[in-house]
Amino acid sequence: MNINVTLIAQMLAFVALIIFVNKLLWGPLNRLLAERQKRIADGLAAADKGKHELELSEKRAKDLIHEARAKAAEILAQSEKRASEIVEEAKTDARTEAERLITGARAEIAQEVNRAKEQLRTQVSTLAAAGASKIIKREIDRKAHDDLLKDLVSQI
Amino acid sequence: MSAEEHSSGGGTVEYIQHHLTNLCAGDCDPVTHKAAGFWALHVDTLFFSVLLGALIVFVSWRLGRRLSLDAPSGFQNLVESIIEFVQGQVKDTFPGHNPLIAPLALTIFVWVWLMNFMDLIPVDLLPMLAGAAGVPYLKVGPTTDLNTTMAMSLTVFALILFYNIKVKGVVGYLKVFLFHPFGKFFIPVNIVMTAIEELAKPLSLGLRLFGNLFAGELVFLLIALIGGTLAVGAMGYLFWFPLQIVLDLGWLIFHLLVITLQAFIFMVLTLVYLGMAHVEDH
Numbered sequence: 001m002n003i004n005v006t007l008i009a010q011m012l013a014f015v016a017l018i019i020f021v022n023k024l025l026w027g028p029l030n031r032l033l034a035e036r037q038k039r040i041a042d043g044l045a046a047a048d049k050g051k052h053e054l055e056l057s058e059k060r061a062k063d064l065i066h067e068a069r070a071k072a073a074e075i076l077a078q079s080e081k082r083a084s085e086i087v088e089e090a091k092t093d094a095r096t097e098a099e100r101l102i103t104g105a106r107a108e109i110a111q112e113v114n115r116a117k118e119q120l121r122t123q124v125s126t127l128a129a130a131g132a133s134k135i136i137k138r139e140i141d142r143k144a145h146d147d148l149l150k151d152l153v154s155q156i
Numbered sequence: 157m158s159a160e161e162h163s164s165g166g167g168t169v170e171y172i173q174h175h176l177t178n179l180c181a182g183d184c185d186p187v188t189h190k191a192a193g194f195w196a197l198h199v200d201t202l203f204f205s206v207l208l209g210a211l212i213v214f215v216s217w218r219l220g221r222r223l224s225l226d227a228p229s230g231f232q233n234l235v236e237s238i239i240e241f242v243q244g245q246v247k248d249t250f251p252g253h254n255p256l257i258a259p260l261a262l263t264i265f266v267w268v269w270l271m272n273f274m275d276l277i278p279v280d281l282l283p284m285l286a287g288a289a290g291v292p293y294l295k296v297g298p299t300t301d302l303n304t305t306m307a308m309s310l311t312v313f314a315l316i317l318f319y320n321i322k323v324k325g326v327v328g329y330l331k332v333f334l335f336h337p338f339g340k341f342f343i344p345v346n347i348v349m350t351a352i353e354e355l356a357k358p359l360s361l362g363l364r365l366f367g368n369l370f371a372g373e374l375v376f377l378l379i380a381l382i383g384g385t386l387a388v389g390a391m392g393y394l395f396w397f398p399l400q401i402v403l404d405l406g407w408l409i410f411h412l413l414v415i416t417l418q419a420f421i422f423m424v425l426t427l428v429y430l431g432m433a434h435v436e437d438h
Contacts, residue, residue, distance in 0.1 A: 002302050004191045005182065006198040010205060010298075010307030017209040017267060022259035025216035028237050030258075032223050039225070 125153035172377050175279060178301060179286075189293055198301055205298035208270040212263075227304040240267070242423070249427040252434050257427065260315070264308065265423040268365065272415030273300040275369055276408055279376045299369040299418075302362070307352045311360030312426050316357065328436075357429050361422065368418050372411050379403045 129149050177189050178198035185192040219235060228236060242262045250257055275296040286294040298304045320329045333350045334343050383393075383400035 002191065003306065004194050004196040004198070004303065006178075006196075006201055006301065006303035007307045007310070009197065009202050011311050012305045013202070013206050013209055014263075014267075014308050014311050017212065018256075018260055018263045020209075020213045021216065021263040021266070022256075024213060024220050025232060025235070026239070026259040026262055028220045028223055029235060030243075033236065033239065033243075036225055 077079060121153050125149055164180050168351065168381055171381065172374070174293065175283065175373075175377055176295065176300075177293045178295045179291060184298050187358055189314040192404045198295070198303060200294050200296070201304055203296045204296060205267075205271055205304055205424060206272055208274075208298070209267060211270070212266055239263075245424060246403070249424060254319075254430075254434065256315075257430060260430075261423045261427055265419050265427055268299060268308070268422050269415060269419040272369055272419060274298065275415060276411060279373070279380050297373055299365055300373045302366045303428060305366040305369075306358070306362040306420070308365075309358040311391065312361060312429065313358035315353075316433045319430060322332050323436060354395070357425075361425055361429075365418050365422055368414060372407075372414055375407055376404070376411075 178191070180189055181194040181197045181199045183191065183193040191198070208389060214301050219232060221386045222229075223232065239262060242265055246258045246261055277296060279296075283294040295301065320332075324332065324360040333347050334340070336346055336350050338346055338349070379400055382403065383397045
């Protein structure tokens with residue numbers, strides 16, 4: 001008979017060993033492994049979160065840059081517009097001024113011309129009168145023929 | 157070699173039988189020193205298995221006091237990888253969750269492996285030391301004793317029964333006997349088939365481990381006999397002694413695989429059987 005009371009003793013030893021292993025080996029090490037697993041998972045999650053945040057801030061920075069660029073472009077366009085407006089204004093001003101000057105000059109010229117004509121007329125009448133008096137000698141009374149001379153002058 | 161004095165075939169048989177006899181206490185046969193009845197205790201089996209169990213407990217306790225989360229020592233790494241290996245096996249083969257299963261599997265794997273490892277210690281070393289100390293018989297490997305393997309498989313069987321009844325209920329478990337595997341028209345056949353199936357579990361579990369380790373030990377004994385019995389004279393020693401060393405080394409390496417495999421098989425089958433017990437619908 002090979003099976004004997006050793007069997008019972010071994011069963012008891014086996015059960016006791018299971019209890020001890022559970023308490024001393026499996027329990028602590030399993031807790032340790034679980035904790036380590038948790039730590040690793042936490043670390044990975046934190047890394048993921050950091051990555052996500054980095055992505056977000058990168059996106060935000062990109063948006064900001066984009067916005068700033070748009071604003072700069074807007075300001076540039078505005079200033080260009082304003083500059084061209086100013087130029088346009090200056091051009092108009094200059095044109096009106098030039099026109100005014102031209103008109104003034106023209107008027108002055110006309111005045112001068114009139115004045116010169118007037119002078120010329122007077123001188124011509126005087127010359128004509130002198131010439132005529134020289135020709136006619138004394139026959140023409142300056143006073144008597146003044147109306148006639150004036151008429152002549154106006155005709156010239 | 158204790159067999160050196162014997163050169164006859166009778167001596168060889170005696171050598172082997174001596175090695176295969178447990179140190180018996182209680183109800184023992186006074187002549188053959190074999191257990192004569194149920195109330196015989198194999199002291200050596202019990203001593204070595206409890207010693208190895210105590211070693212596990214002591215090492216666990218020592219390790220448990222200086223566990224490091226961030227910088228595990230070399231030994232802690234080893235234990236951690238064993239535990240993760242067992243955890244992986246449990247996860248793969250065991251459905252559901254039961255906090256007892258993983259420590260049970262771990263205990264089986266480590267304890268059985270250590271007890272199997274006793275087989276690799278030179279067959280004559282410990283018995284000779286014990287003989288010098290006045291202990292007449294010593295069988296070193298506890299798993300080469302059917303009592304150990306059957307004790308473990310019967311404990312597992314008790315757990316199988318317990319969880320079968322706990323999960324399926326008494327009626328549910330009886331239904332398995334009545335209606336499995338052939339349906340309700342073959343109830344008598346079903347009862348016999350299922351009973352055989354259930355009883356085969358602990359038997360195959362215990363006998364497989366016992367058979368493998370017993371055979372392994374026997375081969376070690378036979379190899380040990382080469383240098384002992386066959387070597388006669390100086391020329392005999394020159395030939396047989398190196399042969400014994402080479403064969404012993406080969407069998408040691410092979411047996412190292414066998415003991416690991418057997419410990420693994422015992423653990424996995426335990427997981428499979430208990431997993432089947434936990435499945436509601438068979």
